[in-house]
Amino acid sequence: MTLDLDGCSDGELAALALGGRQAAYGELMRRHRDAVFRLLRGHTGDADAAVDLTQQGFIAAFAALRSYDGARPFRLWIARIAINKAHDWNRRRAVRRLLTFARPIDEAVGVADPGIPADVQIDDRRALERTMRAIATLPVNLRDVLVLRTIEGMSQAESAAVLAISEKAVETRLYRARAKLMEMLRD
Numbered sequence: 001m002t003l004d005l006d007g008c009s010d011g012e013l014a015a016l017a018l019g020g021r022q023a024a025y026g027e028l029m030r031r032h033r034d035a036v037f038r039l040l041r042g043h044t045g046d047a048d049a050a051v052d053l054t055q056q057g058f059i060a061a062f063a064a065l066r067s068y069d070g071a072r073p074f075r076l077w078i079a080r081i082a083i084n085k086a087h088d089w090n091r092r093r094a095v096r097r098l099l100t101f102a103r104p105i106d107e108a109v110g111v112a113d114p115g116i117p118a119d120v121q122i123d124d125r126r127a128l129e130r131t132m133r134a135i136a137t138l139p140v141n142l143r144d145v146l147v148l149r150t151i152e153g154m155s156q157a158e159s160a161a162v163l164a165i166s167e168k169a170v171e172t173r174l175y176r177a178r179a180k181l182m183e184m185l186r187d
Helices: 010-018 022-044 045-065 073-101 118-137 138-150 156-165 167-186
Strands: none
Touching: 010 022, 010 045, 010 073, 022 045, 022 073, 022 118, 022 138, 045 073, 073 156, 073 167, 118 138, 118 167, 138 156, 138 167
């Protein structure tokens, strides 16, 4: 008899995974990998790094699955792990920049959509890249809140839980992050 994993809660999947059910690991990853990727893409401004960090985040999460409280949302738990991975990546990146003068390879340009004129696509892509670079340069406390609330669409309460701060602090940081981002993009 096979268990329908689609009907299981995240807590039940975690328990099944800890019991040796490989498919439960896969289902947890399937449910949450896109959100984790978006969160990390928002933090790093780099899609390739976000893919690597998503993988690292799930590896770390599955290694620490015993510490997950099945009564709490898995989404918030994995988001905290992903944010920690992004912070580690940013620290390593800063050290590398200090030690070398190498520049990262530019991302490959995507295939053009025949329905949208190429010049509009290029302008939109540049604006998006500029915005993502600006977000990536925000102070960590502001970037965390901005990415969780704006890109991930988490509620104020969920963001506060992930970051272990008050809801009022989330509100204040989001206001400051948006103001700073607008200032950066205006220049």
